[in-house]
Amino acid sequence: MKLSQTFVKTFREVGKDETARNAELLIRAGYISKEMAGVYTYLPLGLRVIENIKNIIREELNSIGCEEIQMTALQSPDPWQKSGRWESEKMDIWFKTDLSAGGQLGLAPTHEEPITNMMKKYISSYKDLPIYAYQFQTKFRNELRAKSGILRTREFLMKDLYSFSADEKSHDEFYEKVSDAYMRIYDRLGLGDCTYKCFASGGAFSKYSHEFQTFLPVGEDTVYYNKDKSIVLNEEVLNDEVLKDLGVKREELEKTTAAEVGNIFTLRYKFSEPIDLTYNDKDGKRNTVFMGSYGIGVSRVMGVIVEKYSDKKGLVWPNEVAPFSAHVIGIGEEGEKIAHELEEGAPNDILIDDRDLRPGQKFADADLIGIPIRIVISDKTLAEGKIEVTDRLTGKTELASIDQAYNKYMTSLLKTEEY
Amino acid sequence: MKLSQTFVKTFREVGKDETARNAELLIRAGYISKEMAGVYTYLPLGLRVIENIKNIIREELNSIGCEEIQMTALQSPDPWQKSGRWESEKMDIWFKTDLSAGGQLGLAPTHEEPITNMMKKYISSYKDLPIYAYQFQTKFRNELRAKSGILRTREFLMKDLYSFSADEKSHDEFYEKVSDAYMRIYDRLGLGDCTYKCFASGGAFSKYSHEFQTFLPVGEDTVYYNKDKSIVLNEEVLNDEVLKDLGVKREELEKTTAAEVGNIFTLRYKFSEPIDLTYNDKDGKRNTVFMGSYGIGVSRVMGVIVEKYSDKKGLVWPNEVAPFSAHVIGIGEEGEKIAHELEEGAPNDILIDDRDLRPGQKFADADLIGIPIRIVISDKTLAEGKIEVTDRLTGKTELASIDQAYNKYMTSLLKTEEY
Numbered sequence: 098m099k100l101s102q103t104f105v106k107t108f109r110e111v112g113k114d115e116t117a118r119n120a121e122l123l124i125r126a127g128y129i130s131k132e133m134a135g136v137y138t139y140l141p142l143g144l145r146v147i148e149n150i151k152n153i154i155r156e157e158l159n160s161i162g163c164e165e166i167q168m169t170a171l172q173s174p175d176p177w178q179k180s181g182r183w184e185s186e187k188m189d190i191w192f193k194t195d196l197s198a199g200g201q202l203g204l205a206p207t208h209e210e211p212i213t214n215m216m217k218k219y220i221s222s223y224k225d226l227p228i229y230a231y232q233f234q235t236k237f238r239n240e241l242r243a244k245s246g247i248l249r250t251r252e253f254l255m256k257d258l259y260s261f262s263a264d265e266k267s268h269d270e271f272y273e274k275v276s277d278a279y280m281r282i283y284d285r286l287g288l289g290d291c292t293y294k295c296f297a298s299g300g301a302f303s304k305y306s307h308e309f310q311t312f313l314p315v316g317e318d319t320v321y322y323n324k325d326k327s328i329v330l331n332e333e334v335l336n337d338e339v340l341k342d343l344g345v346k347r348e349e350l351e352k353t354t355a356a357e358v359g360n361i362f363t364l365r366y367k368f369s370e371p372i373d374l375t376y377n378d379k380d381g382k383r384n385t386v387f388m389g390s391y392g393i394g395v396s397r398v399m400g401v402i403v404e405k406y407s408d409k410k411g412l413v414w415p416n417e418v419a420p421f422s423a424h425v426i427g428i429g430e431e432g433e434k435i436a437h438e439l440e441e442g443a444p445n446d447i448l449i450d451d452r453d454l455r456p457g458q459k460f461a462d463a464d465l466i467g468i469p470i471r472i473v474i475s476d477k478t479l480a481e482g483k484i485e486v487t488d489r490l491t492g493k494t495e496l497a498s499i500d501q502a503y504n505k506y507m508t509s510l511l512k513t514e515e516y
Numbered sequence: 517m518k519l520s521q522t523f524v525k526t527f528r529e530v531g532k533d534e535t536a537r538n539a540e541l542l543i544r545a546g547y548i549s550k551e552m553a554g555v556y557t558y559l560p561l562g563l564r565v566i567e568n569i570k571n572i573i574r575e576e577l578n579s580i581g582c583e584e585i586q587m588t589a590l591q592s593p594d595p596w597q598k599s600g601r602w603e604s605e606k607m608d609i610w611f612k613t614d615l616s617a618g619g620q621l622g623l624a625p626t627h628e629e630p631i632t633n634m635m636k637k638y639i640s641s642y643k644d645l646p647i648y649a650y651q652f653q654t655k656f657r658n659e660l661r662a663k664s665g666i667l668r669t670r671e672f673l674m675k676d677l678y679s680f681s682a683d684e685k686s687h688d689e690f691y692e693k694v695s696d697a698y699m700r701i702y703d704r705l706g707l708g709d710c711t712y713k714c715f716a717s718g719g720a721f722s723k724y725s726h727e728f729q730t731f732l733p734v735g736e737d738t739v740y741y742n743k744d745k746s747i748v749l750n751e752e753v754l755n756d757e758v759l760k761d762l763g764v765k766r767e768e769l770e771k772t773t774a775a776e777v778g779n780i781f782t783l784r785y786k787f788s789e790p791i792d793l794t795y796n797d798k799d800g801k802r803n804t805v806f807m808g809s810y811g812i813g814v815s816r817v818m819g820v821i822v823e824k825y826s827d828k829k830g831l832v833w834p835n836e837v838a839p840f841s842a843h844v845i846g847i848g849e850e851g852e853k854i855a856h857e858l859e860e861g862a863p864n865d866i867l868i869d870d871r872d873l874r875p876g877q878k879f880a881d882a883d884l885i886g887i888p889i890r891i892v893i894s895d896k897t898l899a900e901g902k903i904e905v906t907d908r909l910t911g912k913t914e915l916a917s918i919d920q921a922y923n924k925y926m927t928s929l930l931k932t933e934e935y
Contacts, residue, residue, distance in 0.1 A: 102581065103583055104583070104635075104639075104647045104649065106637070106644075130634050130637060130638075132587070132588050132590070132591075132630065132634075133590070133592045136588050136590050137588070138585065138586065138587045138634060139585060139586040140585050141583045141584060141585060141649075143586075147586070162521065164522055164523070165560060165563055166558060166559050166560060166563055167557065167558040167562075167563050168551070168557045169551050169555050169556070169671050170589070170654065170656075170671060171555050171670060171671045172551075173552045189616075190616075192613045192621075193613060193614075194611045194612060194613045194623070195611075195612075196658065196670075197608075197609075197658045197659070197660045198660055198661070198662075204613070204623075211551065211557075215551075215557060216523075218525070219523045219525050219549075220523075225523065225525075228523045230560075235589065235654065237589075237590070239616045240616070241616045241617055242617070243617075251590060251615075252589060
């Protein structure tokens with residue numbers, strides 16, 4: 098893609114109302130635009146990152162037999178009244194609205210109730226089980242404060258998966274599969290080495306749930322961990338009973354801050370019982386469906402990646418998440434010509450800065466935008482048969498022969514055989 | 517995909533509250549599920565159709581230089597107050613909601629105002645123009661009635677494109693490009709031979725806008741047309757002045773009903789003036805940005821395709837829209853074995869009915885689900901070296917040798933070389 102042909106615009110600074118580093122950098126680098134506190138629009142570069150994250154999640158969930166659907170934001174009260182979560186005293190982040198035709202609707206902050214209700218049409222026999230359905234869906238949460246950039250917003254994209262199993266045993270097997278899939282997802286997102294499965298409160302119906310916590314100075318959660326015993330637990334469950342359960346002593350735990358990047362819940366019959374989601378087993382006996390739910394905040398994960406990798410110069414994207422593979426800058430007549438040809442051969446993988454600006458300004462913007470590899474093709478180095486390749490993460494630059502550079506960095510990028 | 521492993525379930529009938537044929541068939545065939553009047557969930561098959569439609573639109577818009585973004589549903593009143601569309605008397609389909617932190621928000625029924633407002637940050641010079649930005653975004657419209665299935669809903673997926681040009685001339689050139697791209701889109705959607713560009717009211721600022729109308733008995737609009745003169749106009753602009761403009765007499769026009777599948781508007785300065793979206797031209801003079809907007813209702817188009825192609829037996833999908841390329845049914849030991857191997861070679865292209873049901877029931881469901889090609893592999897015909905291939909649209913069945921069938925229908929489906 099040619100930078101001159103997008104409306105990606107970089108800024109030296111943003112307004113004072115943006116206090117979160119993730120949103121500040123993403124706005125400055127032209128990835129997102131702030132609509133209002135806690136509400137952000139995704140610009141072309143930002144949407145590419147979101148789609149990359151979605152694809153990683155989609156691939157890993159499909160590989161364990163999950164199916165993608167798309168539910169609605171508008172919610173009728175009925176199933177929420179059955180579960181007891183319709184009243185704002187029970188769930189204080191509802192946005193509600195009035196229907197012209199009469200009645201009140203809510204904007205879904207999550208989808209346990211509507212999917213449980215919907216499954217009454219699709220589950221009647223043990224033959225219909227298990228069902229694992231997920232969606233990438235916009236959630237609405239009427240947060241009183243919104244000061245964490247895209248980490249916690251009033252409208253955000255979430256992957257939510259719901260499992261419907263015949264019994265606890267088959268549920269537990271799937272729960273472990275999701276847990277493993279989540280770790281593969283965080284690995285591919287570049288968060289694998291600092292993200293841990295963490296014991297958290299199970300709510301009223303299960304002893305524990307699990308969060309996936311990325312250790313991060315700006316994280317909102319406090320967790321305790323013991324690396325030797327591979328134990329991480331949320332502060333909310335730090336009590337004598339839990340310590341005994343896990344076989345660890347308080348003094349063996351270290352404390353740190355972390356950002357939640359996902360959670361998995363064993364819901365048991367919490368929703369299927371009040372909403373009456375049942376099935377007939379092999380003997381014709383009526384049983385209640387055993388449920389689980391599993392979330393990953395897609396836009397939140399993007400914010401965590403920004404917080405983890407960014408440096409003084411700007412954003413730094415892991416390979417699988419980056420909106421482009423290489424950021425190309427041509428300098429001088431021959432350099433610009435080759436740079437353009439490169440971009441034309443792989444416009445979906447290469448971002449070329451073809452704007453009429455000084456090289457220094459282009460270098461600064463390349464650092465800010467944070468594509469993994471920067472390639473500078475200048476007449477000066479071309480005279481020696483070399484081009485300059487810089488790794489955004491390490492900052493390491495090497496002069497490579499054109500052949501070397503193509504072999505090492507660009508073979509996967511190039512659709513044509515010209516080089 | 518194996519039918520036994522999805523929660524696709526077919527129904528003989530749906531509740532009495534569903535009066536629209538498109539929704540009735542889509543619910544019966546397992547594509548969508550009704551949340552409430554005018555609000556539908558997309559199940560795995562339905563979401564595949566939606567994604568296919570989105571990809572066709574995306575490819576054609578990208579080919580004319582458009583860029584994809586993602587704006588938000590939550591809207592602050594400010595830009596809408598400037599354009600005069602915040603008050604419900606001016607726009608009666610608003611859903612509004614209260615923010616916990618104070619103030620009222622709206623759920624976007626369209627995005628002219630917020631994108632015009634946002635572009636103030638990205639447009640300051642003639643060098644920034646043109647910008648063509650589109651999104652696939654969920655719109656909310658508080659319709660008093662919702663009786664047309666997925667043709668008119670309270671929450672729906674829309675492709676909306678907005679153009680920002682320096683002047684009317686460059687706008688007009690782009691407007692024609694979009695018009696051509698739309699016709700390519702309708703061709704690929706299978707609606708090309710019955711969809712026409714139609715003169716419609718331009719509102720307060722332009723003489724005309726254009727709608728794309730698919731001639732259809734259940735269409736909500738009345739249009740007049742003259743095929744020889746290639747003129748189609750909406751009833752709303754059938755007056756002496758317009759007839760004179762178009763050089764056609766009233767008696768030369770025939771009347772029919774049609775469903776709108778897209779529209780394109782020259783907005784001129786309708787939004788850029790009150791919201792003050794301006795740019796500096798080459799001489800440093802301040803000008804107002806010239807705008808256009810261009811919509812296609814994605815879920816609505818899906819409904820129109822259903823209305824146009826479906827027959828007494830069920831749905832009929834055009835090739836590029838169909839959730840799968842082939843629906844395979846194996847009968848007998850060897851037939852089932854080959855059917856399974858086929859699906860395993862191309863699980864993303866082939867739907868196999870591996871359920872433990874009578875063949876007659878599988879045939880009926882295949883007709884209802886409407887995949888373009890049905891392939892029946894039975895021991896009986898295999899004994900003669902043949903398999904049965906049926907075209908869903910024409911109903912024509914032919915016995916083909918396995919080699920012929922693979923060459924004609926399946927080479928593109930098969931990822932492996934086994935057959």
